[in-house]
Amino acid sequence: MPPHPPTVPAYEGRPLPRPDEEVVDQGLAFDIGTLMSRRRLLGLFGIGAATVGLAACGSGSSSAAGSSSSPSSSAAAAAGEIPDETAGPYPGDGSNGPDVLEQSGVVRSDIRSSFGEYSGTAEGVPMTLRLTVTDLANGGVPFAGAAVYVWHCTREGGYSLYSEGITDQNYLRGVQVAGSDGTVTFTSVFPACYDGRWPHVHVEVYPDQASITDSTNAVATSQVALPHDVCEAVYATAGYEASVANLARVSLDGDNVFGDDGGASQLATVTGDVSGGYTVALTAGVDTTTTPSGGGAAPGGDGAPSGAPPGGPGGTRPSPPA
Known part of the structure; x- marks a missing residue:
């Protein structure tokens, strides 16, 4: 009987290009592939891209949990x-x-x-x-x-x-x-x-x-x-x-x-x-x-806030109110 081929470590069904390293250290190409795979999967359930991005960033690491930063x-x-x-x-x-x-x-x-x-x-x-x-x-x-x-x-x-x-x-x-x-x-x-x-x-x-x-x-x-x-x-x-x-x-x-x-x-x-x-x-x-196309004091943007006068300047509120 021929010998079984060696088992290659995998993550989510995908072989790890660096089997001796952690999942988070598999390289940019592997990370992008993971992100895109999750985007396609979660898209079937109507989950937004922002959630996908958070999941991908958190894979294999808990050090960033609860942290926040300015947009890159x-x-x-x-x-x-x-x-x-x-x-x-x-x-x-x-x-x-x-x-x-x-x-x-x-x-x-x-x-x-x-x-x-x-x-x-x-x-x-x-x-x-x-x-x-x-x-x-x-x-x-x-x-x-x-x-x-x-x-x-x-x-x-x-x-x-x-x-x-x-x-x-x-x-x-x-x-x-x-x-x-x-x-x-x-x-x-x-x-x-x-x-x-x-x-x-x-x-x-x-x-x-x-x-x-x-x-x-x-x-x-x-x-x-x-x-x-x-x-x-x-x-x-x-x-x-x-x-x-x-x-x-x-x-x-x-x-x-x-x-x-x-x-x-x-x-x-x-x-x-x-x-x-x-x-x-x-x-x-x-x-x-x-x-x-939407600038200016055009109608349809704001209703009258609490405490507002009965009409806009000049006595006429833009119509229809919203």
């Missing part, structure tokens, strides 16, 4: 174009009433307090917003020099410059210019969930700081969605009481902005806790060769 340059380069969305009726960029972008001092990282002629500070659970912008027109490299304008509602659900009681405030609005890594960081507070909308942060991207004085110069207008579990934790704290019932009535799939894909490319990654504050991160690809 390769991950940023792979990000697709962030969907174009309406700026809603409370942009503060001059397209629908007040224009905070023409005010000296709007370029700042801490947006919790008002600036210029206004004074006042918004309260709430601390939130650090970190956005990484990539330039898809140039192969997905970091969009260095891009000016990013962000704004969002208060913990009570109102928007500065527009909502009743805070028309004389301009907090929770600000601009940052991306560095060489394409990243901007803002210090703020976690926004409320107001009736009819999923909790979110508004974003406008301009090609450079000089362009921000004209809202039509924006190369991208979108919104960042906040995860449900984090929202629940925040809304259980003092000051967010109205958000509890509002959150129970909305869903990502049913939201008029995120509902077309459940916010797949706009749902932020969040780390932290209520006591220490949260870091909200998202990588947004911007393609300057495409024509923005």
